[in-house]
Amino acid sequence: RLLIIDFGSQVTQLIARRLRELNVYCEIHPYNLLTDDILRGLAPKAVILSGGPDSVTREGSPRAPQAVFDLGVPVFGICYGQQVMMEQLGGRVEAGHHAEYGRAFIAPAEGHKGDGIFAGLFDTGREEVWMSHGDRVTALAPGFEVIGTSLGAPFAMIADEARRFYAVQFHPEVHHTPRGRIMLENFVRMAGFTGDWTMAGYRDEAIRKIREQVGDKKVICGLSGGVDSSVAAVLIHEAIGDQLTCVFVDHGLLRLNEAQEVVTMFRDNYNIPLIHADESELFLGALEGVSDPEVKRKTIGRLFIDVFQRYASGIEGAEFLAQGTLYPDVIESVSFSGGPSVTIKSHHNVGGLPEKMGLKLVEPLRELFKDEVRALGRELGLPEKFIGRHPFPGPGLAIRCPGEITREKLDILRKADAVFIDQIRKHGLYDEIWQAFVAILPVRTVGVMGDGRTYDYACALRAVTSVDGMTADYYPFTHDFLGETATRIINEVKGINRCTYDITSKPPGTIEWE
Ligand code: XMP
Structure with a gap:
């Protein structure tokens, strides 16, 4: 090395x-x-x-x-x-x-x-x-x-x-x-390196290590539907088969059809044992009336751990918890930044859970960067559309709905988001963009459609380029693209009558709105 x-x-x-x-x-x-x-x-x-x-x-x-x-x-x-x-x-x-x-x-x-x-x-x-x-x-x-x-x-x-x-x-x-x-x-x-380190080699080595670590014990894995946890799950399944059970906590804050896509992929394509924990009532109930971003994040984080623990403790004999921890996370956690840094946002993770439940960690992606995880996913045969997905935050649509979260707003947001992503895919821009989404704003504005007056929500489109999510710039769509997308959203999504494009870079903005 x-x-x-x-x-x-x-x-x-x-x-x-x-x-x-x-x-x-x-x-x-x-x-x-x-x-x-x-x-x-x-x-x-x-x-x-x-x-x-x-x-x-x-x-x-x-x-x-x-x-x-x-x-x-x-x-x-x-x-x-x-x-x-x-x-x-x-x-x-x-x-x-x-x-x-x-x-x-x-x-x-x-x-x-x-x-x-x-x-x-x-x-x-x-x-x-x-x-x-x-x-x-x-x-x-x-x-x-x-x-x-x-x-x-x-x-x-x-x-x-x-x-x-x-x-x-x-x-x-x-x-x-x-x-x-x-x-x-x-x-x-x-130094004598021949450049023979490949993903296929990595996969075989990772499978060997997982088998060695886990033996005949059971592993549980929290699935978010994101690339990292999915690749980790498929890799571990390849290593130990049905000793692995996945738990997918659906907090009701996912994108259109997302839960179904994840469940189908794991159950039907891979035959991986999966518990689909539909807990949307619980999460949305707890978020009722909450508009402070940090309270939202903390509420979701806490409930997530509770729910995960509830399902996981039902899996008898589980001794390991699998996580899709990546190399940048490992480095950040050991780096010495010289002093405590300011918390901009409380990130959603299951930190602390392993100790609480007495579980040991399996982290087969610890040595990889994001794009290497994607390469490993390809090596494992995950569908390209799944591998190339934009990152999606743990708290989900909650942080794309500034102000109070209601089911009505979430439904509108899901539809608008789906149109935006469809537009981006149709124009062949998806892979050039780090992340794209719609935020539904907590204001209603007046419009005119047909001969009638409308009084509906405004939304903001957000699309950024980035290498690691730490810094970002807005994506320079053409005016034609923006015009066409705004028209489609307003025509196709009932409840939105105004569309804006967020051109803030990070810093000073953040990628998500909350
Ligand atoms: P921000 O908004 O901080 O986001 O510029 C940077 C990247 O992180 C994602 N993000 C999260 N991911 N849990 C996650 O797993 C979170 O709580 C969370 N908050 C933000 C965000 O989508 C972007 O890719």
């Missing part, structure tokens, strides 16, 4: 992504959970030191386990990783005065056209890169030489070819370093 030591950069996960794209298996480990012994135990074939927000000049700032440099394997330091490397190997780093953020250009140092991990660069004379640093290296550690320089960073690219240590001041993992991929590819090839 390749080991990425994380010093807390915002973009560490992108390093892992790029490596996965090269079919190299890698793991991210936070620097503070590693010791020399743990590191040796992991026996990585190569190590990458990530960027990070701290300054190596600050006393007590993060360091890599010293053993990294004694393993005899290639090491690549990025940004803070470069500075750590210099600091630990006998170079010097200075703080302040030389901050560089954004685009920069690297010119080859005299006598260097670029080789080793920099092979294939500089054919156009200079390399465009993305910088984000306040400190910089001012003296190289013994054995290193300069390969490339920028205006603000005289040691932007450095190498110690004899030890196969490389370091850069910029971020090769981001898209704004157009040829960063070449450096990463050169690095993994040099």
Whole structure:
């Protein structure tokens, strides 16, 4: 494996992504959970030191386990990783005065056209890169030489070819370093990775591990209808068959026909034992009169756990709970963000449930990114339409219905949403969009249809592009598309007489309305 030591950069996960794209298996480990012994135990074939927000000049700032440099394997330091490397190997780093953020250009140092991990660069004379640093290296550690320089960073690219240590001041993992991929590819090839990590291999290995972990015990899995829990369920079913039971909690806040689609897929296509817990009365009853978004979220989260627990405790002998936890969730939960972050929204999950019920966790997707989960889903033969689905939040339509939730509004919302998605599919835009939906607004407005006056709800269409849901921009539909969609919604959905398009990015907006 390749080991990425994380010093807390915002973009560490992108390093892992790029490596996965090269079919190299890698793991991210936070620097503070590693010791020399743990590191040796992991026996990585190569190590990458990530960027990070701290300054190596600050006393007590993060360091890599010293053993990294004694393993005899290639090491690549990025940004803070470069500075750590210099600091630990006998170079010097200075703080302040030389901050560089954004685009920069690297010119080859005299006598260097670029080789080793920099092979294939500089054919156009200079390399465009993305910088984000306040400190910089001012003296190289013994054995290193300069390969490339920028205006603000005289040691932007450095190498110690004899030890196969490389370091850069910029971020090769981001898209704004157009040829960063070449450096990463050169690095993994040099380390002896052949790029043979595939989804089929992953699937077989995951099945083996599930069998080993679960033995002849029973597993329960909460299904949301989303891609992650579905892929986890199908994978586990392939591993242990009917030792798995799925529980699908229908809170009455799903999209049009969604419950039926999920139930059909699992029962009819896969023959997976499934309990369809129709608890819409319970949820909608508890939400009556509630308009505060956090109260909505907390109510749904609490009931979800209650209901799940009620059904799950009826499954005799269950010792494991399966979850579709993804790699980004794992990383977020171990990252050290420097301080408590503000709760923008209480996310809906079943955290705490395993301890409460005395269940052990099965999380076969823990090592995967979202698009890899989709690839695994394909490998497992899930229908393409299901795999490509936009994310859907746990609290469902409740958070797309600002103000009080009523059955009437939910019905209207479902129909409008279905028309919008139909339009997007018909125009071939579905896969370009991260997420699209309708929100029904808590206002009625006056309109005229035929010769009559209408006084109906207004709705907002929302469609965004994003890579991870953390930041997003509105999708630039054509005016024709928007006009046609508004007309269809108002004509086809009784109860809506006005349609708007939400063009807020995230930040400052969020994707969902609540
Ligand atoms: P926001 O609205 O915070 O959403 O910009 C970012 C992404 O997360 C989804 N989302 C949720 N997903 N439980 C979930 O499983 C939740 O409580 C939840 N809230 C938001 C949202 O749909 C978007 O994809």
